[in-house]
Amino acid sequence: MKLRRQDLEQIFEQSRTEYPDECCGILTAPTVDEPSQVHRCRNIQNELHAKDPQQYPREARIAYFIDPQQLYQIVAGAEKKGEVVTGFYHSHIDCDAYFSDEDKERAMAWDEPAYPDAVYVVVSVYGDEVRNTKAFGWNEESRDFVDVEIDIVD
Template identity: 30%
Template sequence: MIHHLEAAWPQEGCGVILQGAGGAGEEGAFRVVPLPNVAPTPRVAYAFAPDAWLQVCLEADARRETLVCVFHSHVDTAATFSAEDRRRAAPAGIPLLPCVSYEVIAIHGGRATSAARFVWRDGDFQGVPIRLPDFRFEKPL
């Protein structure tokens, strides 16, 4: 997820995280699915390509996966759930995906700097900062 969002900079990147069914009381594996951002203003907004989103939904259904997270980046600004994010996720104050979390990753200069998770609770999206793990494997010479 982090690599996809950093690679999308200086535009917002986006995608989803799905979880498999698991078995015998165990949680299933997670799968990160990057999606193309087709927003008309991709530096400040994201939108899934309808055909790519449909394909993800069909594959998830066939694999018995559940959508657990929508993620996207914010370019050179904070990892907050913006007014635009709220408007798209809950038009007219009604969440489109009430059981799904939203993760926002701040990307500054092409590098992830902070992250936060937002969930629908008590009539609004509530945010929680999350630790941003370092997935980079480069070593200084």
């Protein structure tokens, strides 16, 4: 996963701005070997929770749900331009950057990764301070998500 420094800073800024709720977004690029472009998305978790708290028991402070219309528009737009989804990102509020069981569950479809080449970036934010960032990618051999490096380019 390659990210331009200014794009990573854009993710950090979104994380701080949307605090105390989790932020989220999608990353696309012409190929997986090129720097990704950031697409900020709207976290609709609070709306889902308000409509159906049994199905969506978590609020946006501890969960995210990308607006499905935005997801469709960004993915379809990337495909139309011959680009690929290189990843997704979200923030964790007042805790470390890790790939939670819920994160894994949402990244999967029928026991396979929905986007097998995508990297999932998690930003740890405490108030206006970004404390840590980690990235996770699918490892076919272990059949699990593992730590991967973010290659920051200028």
